[in-house]
Ligand SMILES: Nc1ncnc2c1ncn2[C@@H]1O[C@H](COP(=O)(O)OP(=O)(O)OP(=O)(O)O)[C@@H](O)[C@H]1O
């Protein structure tokens with residue numbers, strides 16, 4: 001479904017990505033974790049066309065999409081959400097949903113001016129689809145509210161809803177649970193599992209390891225721009241490099257020696 005191959009990306013001398021690679025199979029739910037600043041968002045940006053890599057390749061469904069614009073990548077079925085939603089505060093929830101659908105379809109002024117009856121039918125279909133997604137994510141009662149008035153957690157759900165308007169084959173989510181209360185977090189996990197059951201491939205960047213364990217089959221770990229592990233979520237704590245990335249060398253030694261003590265006792 002998605003291959004990110006040996007990507008290098010520098011910002012003014014900082015190596016955000018230093019040869020990082022991932023592969024995501026169709027129908028998988030894959031996690032991407034790593035300490036702050038390890039390059040997770042940069043990897044999503046490169047995979048979705050929002051940033052150009054300095055080196056390396058991105059392939060989506062067998063197509064080379066390296067350096068392609070985000071809207072071209074979206075047309076092939078890759079839709080992503082952002083770590084910080086930044087929704088236009090005054091637009092209503094319904095309008096934001098409809099914009100999500102239009103962006104994914106590649107709306108043009110020419111199309112709007114000269115094919116207005118088709119546009120009218122498409123708008124009716126888009127509105128029906130938006131209602132059914134809002135119903136699914138339980139935001140239907142807030143459809144006429146300004147997006148900016150929603151709580152942080154509801155804005156995260158709305159971002160997911162807007163992404164679903166684009167009928168993604170693969171969904172890239174950047175920290176979907178940040179600022180989300182525990183009950184919405186459970187709802188989000190359920191939505192992701194349902195989407196996976198419906199055949200949508202999911203790549204989730206997260207700091208919340210419980211969420212990763214709940215929704216992911218496999219997890220990649222980034223540290224300072226390099227991929228240091230790929231394993232089942234339950235195996236993360238067995239990786240010395242992962243412990244070291246999160247805790248530093250002394251912390252990982254302390255964890256290892258307390259584990260050894262436990263085993264001996
Ligand atoms: N547009 C940019 N300009 C300059 N430096 C950047 C830019 N984007 C990212 N970086 C740097 O690249 C590195 C990786 O950043 P990135 O945002 O990808 O990390 P992250 O793993 O998503 O972190 P977090 O968990 O805090 O969201 C950091 O050192 C960051 O400061």
Ligand SMILES: [Mg+2]
Nearest residue numbers: 040041042083
């Ligand atoms: Mg990030």
